[in-house]
Amino acid sequence: MNAFDEARYCIRCATPLAAQRLFGKLRPVCPTCGWIYFADPKVAVAVLISHNSSVLLGRRVNDPGRGQWTLPAGFVDAGEDPLEAARRECFEETGLEIEIIDLLDVMYGQEHERGAHILIVYLGRILGGSLRAADDIDAVDFFGLDALPPLAFSTTEKILRKWQEKAR
Numbered sequence: 001m002n003a004f005d006e007a008r009y010c011i012r013c014a015t016p017l018a019a020q021r022l023f024g025k026l027r028p029v030c031p032t033c034g035w036i037y038f039a040d041p042k043v044a045v046a047v048l049i050s051h052n053s054s055v056l057l058g059r060r061v062n063d064p065g066r067g068q069w070t071l072p073a074g075f076v077d078a079g080e081d082p083l084e085a086a087r088r089e090c091f092e093e094t095g096l097e098i099e100i101i102d103l104l105d106v107m108y109g110q111e112h113e114r115g116a117h118i119l120i121v122y123l124g125r126i127l128g129g130s131l132r133a134a135d136d137i138d139a140v141d142f143f144g145l146d147a148l149p150p151l152a153f154s155t156t157e158k159i160l161r162k163w164q165e166k167a168r
């Protein structure tokens with residue numbers, strides 16, 4: 001979706017936005033108050049938590065990828081540290097309290113229309129809590145890489161491959 005489909009009216013004064021070349025690009029700009037719409041990337045975090053070389057996955061309640069499995073993940077809120085977002089999402093979806101121990105990858109590319117543009121993938125370690133599925137996940141379990149369930153996103157596959165290569 002381009003910026004002109006995303007924003008048609010000024011969020012400050014409700015005037016229809018007009019195209020203006022600013023900072024090297026045509027951008028939606030309010031002719032009345034000067035507000036500029038910058039289409040910012042959406043940022044998400046995912047956490048890979050392993051236990052005896054098995055990896056923690058959750059089954060998605062919602063489309064896209066309903067009934068298929070992926071890593072605990074979610075969007076970073078404005079003003080939120082991505083590390084905190086990763087711990088929060090993990091707790092909300094799986095009931096586990098974790099600490100972040102490493103950065104595995106930063107990936108660019110939107111896999112589906114409601115997906116993030118930038119995905120930060122951390123490695124996490126369990127500190128406490130008890131495993132239970134919640135939020136937009138209805139089952140959680142550990143899987144060996146040779147016995148994975150159907151995965152929701154090709155991104156999940158890429159992350160698991162990268163993790164496997166790194167572990168060698």
Ligand SMILES: [Zn+2]
Nearest residue numbers: 010013030033
């Ligand atoms: Zn305005």
